[in-house]
Amino acid sequence: MADDQDFRSPLKKAKGLGAAHAGVHHWMAQRITALALIPLVVWLVYSIVDLKGASYAEFMAWTASPINAVLMIFFVIASFYHGVLGAQVVVEDYIKCKCLKMTKLIAHKLFFTALAIATIFSILKIAFTAG
Amino acid sequence: MAKFTLPKGSKVKKGKRVDATHKDSTNTKSFKVYRWDPEDETNPRLDEYVLDLDDCGPMVLDALIHIKDNVDSSLTFRRSCREGICGSCAMNIDGRNTLACLKPINEVKSDVKITPLPHMPVVKDLVPDLSHAYAQYESIEPWMKTDSPAPTRERLQSQTDAQMLNGNDGKGPAACILCFCCTTSCPSYWWNPEKFMGPAVLLNAWRWITDTRDEATDERLDQLEDPFKLYRCHTIMNCTNSCPKDLNPAQSISEIKKLMAERHS
Ligand code: SF4
Ligand code: SF4
Ligand code: FES
Numbered sequence: 001m002a003d004d005q006d007f008r009s010p011l012k013k014a015k016g017l018g019a020a021h022a023g024v025h026h027w028m029a030q031r032i033t034a035l036a037l038i039p040l041v042v043w044l045v046y047s048i049v050d051l052k053g054a055s056y057a058e059f060m061a062w063t064a065s066p067i068n069a070v071l072m073i074f075f076v077i078a079s080f081y082h083g084v085l086g087a088q089v090v091v092e093d094y095i096k097c098k099c100l101k102m103t104k105l106i107a108h109k110l111f112f113t114a115l116a117i118a119t120i121f122s123i124l125k126i127a128f129t130a131g
Numbered sequence: 132m133a134k135f136t137l138p139k140g141s142k143v144k145k146g147k148r149v150d151a152t153h154k155d156s157t158n159t160k161s162f163k164v165y166r167w168d169p170e171d172e173t174n175p176r177l178d179e180y181v182l183d184l185d186d187c188g189p190m191v192l193d194a195l196i197h198i199k200d201n202v203d204s205s206l207t208f209r210r211s212c213r214e215g216i217c218g219s220c221a222m223n224i225d226g227r228n229t230l231a232c233l234k235p236i237n238e239v240k241s242d243v244k245i246t247p248l249p250h251m252p253v254v255k256d257l258v259p260d261l262s263h264a265y266a267q268y269e270s271i272e273p274w275m276k277t278d279s280p281a282p283t284r285e286r287l288q289s290q291t292d293a294q295m296l297n298g299n300d301g302k303g304p305a306a307c308i309l310c311f312c313c314t315t316s317c318p319s320y321w322w323n324p325e326k327f328m329g330p331a332v333l334l335n336a337w338r339w340i341t342d343t344r345d346e347a348t349d350e351r352l353d354q355l356e357d358p359f360k361l362y363r364c365h366t367i368m369n370c371t372n373s374c375p376k377d378l379n380p381a382q383s384i385s386e387i388k389k390l391m392a393e394r395h396s
Contacts, residue, residue, distance in 0.1 A: 013325070016326060018357075022358060024391045089365070092323075092358065
């Protein structure tokens with residue numbers, strides 16, 4: 001009999017490593033961020049349209065106003081968080097190779113986090129220096 | 132990465148054409164049937180059988196039986212009840228997973244293309260190997276589990292409780308015939324069959340979770356709380372679309388997700 005023959009029963013394979021007892025948090029966070037993004041996107045689109053033709057200084061002044069800066073940071077956190085969760089699902093769905101999957105999951109989390117921090121830093125910098 | 136094309140040995144080639152009509156046939160239809168035999172080391176092929184529909188019954192299964200009995204006895208497929216209750220004759224007809232015994236031939240406008248349920252390994256011709264899906268079903272322990280001492284009579288349920296299983300219209304989760312049309316139509320299952328339970332098994336998990344007589348709800352939820360076993364379902368709804376019994380696996384799955392959220396809040 002060939003050495004590589006698979007003698008594991010179908011039930012053994014179906015049970016696999018068992019349940020991770022996780023996933024609820026991901027699912028809820030995805031929905032909560034989506035919910036938060038609905039009004040935030042409306043607000044952002046409205047504001048950008050409203051700022052059409054504005055000068056650089058006007059743009060900076062707009063960003064520096066406390067309400068806009070806070071909402072903007074809220075938008076950045078919600079959208080990046082939502083993006084990370086979504087990207088994680090895509091990676092888990094399609095990438096089979098275990099180590100590639102792990103690398104991608106860690107890399108994109110770090111990447112998105114760095115990007116979010118940089119964006120928030122920029123907003124704060126404008127908020128605290130401009131206007 | 133996920134594979135989006137068939138491996139070389141699985142590419143379907145053109146097969147033979149058998150004309151089983153008569154000189155005076157008027158009511159003819161062509162059936163293109165997937166054929167593969169593990170014993171000859173060739174690629175699968177699509178054989179074409181042209182039938183006189185007056186020779187056979189109205190359903191696609193009748194045509195297959197007619198082919199096997201009168202045209203080509205080597206054609207292999209599963210069937211038992213021929214009335215949509217055993218789930219054996221599930222296959223892909225005209226691009227949709229369904230039961231051959233419930234699918235009227237005249238619903239298919241062009242040639243009738245028949246292939247096995249997608250994604251599963253093929254045993255022969257139209258017979259898929261469902262061992263893994265059955266094992267996944269076994270893994271959710273689809274039987275009543277209780278800790279309270281067994282009553283001396285039957286375990287009672289109110290009518291409302293029973294409706295959770297049967298539905299108001301008889302289309303509740305207890306009506307599932309385990310044909311796996313839904314599971315094999317689910318893209319999430321195609322990508323992650325090892326770990327994702329798939330709609331058929333999740334609908335049946337829900338059938339036991341929502342059974343008021345069962346006392347293992349906690350355990351059942353524990354066993355499903357997993358990014359892959361349950362949460363690979365992205366509510367694509369193919370499952371509900373394909374169920375030949377008009378059940379709603381997608382809804383059962385979202386009920387499970389709701390309970391999961393509930394026990395965390
Ligand atoms: S709703 Fe879920 S189980 Fe049904 S087809 Fe979509 S992903 Fe698959
Ligand atoms: S839910 Fe419908 S399609 Fe899925 S296994 Fe049950 S009867 Fe078949
Ligand atoms: S033969 Fe039983 S469901 Fe079709």
